Amino acid sequence: MAEEVPFQFLHNELVQYIYKSADSGETENGRNITKLENMGFRVGQGLIERLTKETARFKDELDTMKFICKDFWTCVFKKQIDNLRTNHQGIYVLQDSKFRLLSQLAVGKQYLEQAPKYLAFTCGLVRGALSSLGVKSIVTAEVSLMPACKFQVIIQKN
Amino acid sequence: MAEEVPFQFLHNELVQYIYKSADSGETENGRNITKLENMGFRVGQGLIERLTKETARFKDELDTMKFICKDFWTCVFKKQIDNLRTNHQGIYVLQDSKFRLLSQLAVGKQYLEQAPKYLAFTCGLVRGALSSLGVKSIVTAEVSLMPACKFQVIIQKN
Numbered sequence: 001m002a003e004e005v006p007f008q009f010l011h012n013e014l015v016q017y018i019y020k021s022a023d024s025g026e027t028e029n030g031r032n033i034t035k036l037e038n039m040g041f042r043v044g045q046g047l048i049e050r051l052t053k054e055t056a057r058f059k060d061e062l063d064t065m066k067f068i069c070k071d072f073w074t075c076v077f078k079k080q081i082d083n084l085r086t087n088h089q090g091i092y093v094l095q096d097s098k099f100r101l102l103s104q105l106a107v108g109k110q111y112l113e114q115a116p117k118y119l120a121f122t123c124g125l126v127r128g129a130l131s132s133l134g135v136k137s138i139v140t141a142e143v144s145l146m147p148a149c150k151f152q153v154i155i156q157k158n
Numbered sequence: 159m160a161e162e163v164p165f166q167f168l169h170n171e172l173v174q175y176i177y178k179s180a181d182s183g184e185t186e187n188g189r190n191i192t193k194l195e196n197m198g199f200r201v202g203q204g205l206i207e208r209l210t211k212e213t214a215r216f217k218d219e220l221d222t223m224k225f226i227c228k229d230f231w232t233c234v235f236k237k238q239i240d241n242l243r244t245n246h247q248g249i250y251v252l253q254d255s256k257f258r259l260l261s262q263l264a265v266g267k268q269y270l271e272q273a274p275k276y277l278a279f280t281c282g283l284v285r286g287a288l289s290s291l292g293v294k295s296i297v298t299a300e301v302s303l304m305p306a307c308k309f310q311v312i313i314q315k316n
Contacts, residue, residue, distance in 0.1 A: 005208060006234045007165045009201045014172055017197065039175065043167045050163060076164045 004078040004100050011101055014039070015117055033120045040124025041131070048129040051075060061155060064133055065092050072129055077101075090155035094126075099149035115143040126151060162236040162258050169259055172197070173275050191278045198282025199289070206287040209233060219313060222291055223250050230287055235259075248313035252284075253306070260305035273301045284309060 018032050051071060058064040069081035073096075083095040101118050105111050119141035127139045136156040143149050176190050209229060216222040227239035231254075241253040259276050263269050277299035285297045294314040301307050 003161060003233075006201070006205060007168060009204045010165060010168050010172070010197075013197045013201055014168070014175075017172075017193070018175075035175075039168075039171045043164070043171055046167045047164060075161075 004076075007076070008100055008104065011118075011121060012104055014121070019117060029117075033116065036117065036120035037124035037127075040121035040126075041128035042124075043121075044125040044128025044130075045132045047075065047125075048072065048132045052133070058133065061090075061135065062086065064130070064135060065094075065153070068126060068129060069094055076125065090157065092153040092155075094151040094153065095148070096151070097148045099143075099147050102143065102147035102149060105146060111146065112143060115146065115149075116141075119143070119149065123151065126153060162234075165234065166258055166262065169276075169279060170262055172279070177275060187275075191274065194275065194278035195282035195285075198279035198284075199286035200282075201279075202283040202286025202288075203290045205233065205283075206230065206290045210291070216291065219248075219293065220244065222288070222293060223252075223311070226284060226287060227252055234283065248315065250311040250313075252309040252311065254309070255306045257301075257305050257307035260301065260307060263304060269304065270301060273304065273307075274299075277301070277307065281309065284311060 015036065018035055052067075055067070058067060065084060065086070069084050073079065073081050077096075077100045079096075079098070079100070081094045082097045083093075085093045085095075099122075101122060102115060105114055105118060123139040123141050127137055130137045130139075130153070136158070138154045138156065139151060141149060141151045173194065176193055210225075213225070216225060223242060223244070227242050231237065231239050235254075235258045237254075237256070237258070239252045240255045241251075243251045243253075257280075259280060260273060263272055263276060281297040281299050285295055288295045288297075288311070294316070296312045296314065297309060299307060299309045
């Protein structure tokens, strides 16, 4: 059995729970996305602290991003990011061609609109992890063909 | 890094989230325990269905309980139950001498009162798994010395 499944099921319950009580209004949806993003942020912070306890400091931003794509992603999703691209000016695109937290959603265009609520937690997760490594960022996600998914990380320079 | 950590962190966030909005009243506490138990129940159902897809039917109740203690527990917590006891009349006691979902709580008597909210989800998890295997039960938990923990399963005969 796939090891990531308990995490996936628990995440699914969390999304359901947060959305259950909500009316389907736009404002409420935005608020729920924020809640999920914040929870992801804290989990990301906690995880990266555990993961980097015995890791040497990263030599640069790209090195940090590679760690997120490999070790961090594998810890949470039991697979690596499939593709990492950067413009070398602080924008990174992380592509996961089979994103676990979407794999329970039925594949099909009509479910695309459901996708954002299954991505918010992970956006926060990446932002939290980077934040604990001293990198401030904005993280967004997009799905074109499920369950493939792209996370865009924009580094915030001080 | 321990593989169960993402699950543990996510569970922790869930407990925090459910308790955050609540007043500390008795009724509210009971309601939150029920919410967590219900979420555990659904996750347990989903997991056991995946886990037993290719498993032969269990020969009896004890055989089913052994599966919960070994395969099911390992899937979720990356360790087995340390001790299983039964009175052979439908009562089973599952002892986990280092229960993962308590290991983030500080060890000490003053934290014992916090323990029930970290056990409710798992009580539901076991009840949901058994339910999907056709076994109706009542599951309770108790902690004497953290992070050791006992789950008591009382089978409900029809």
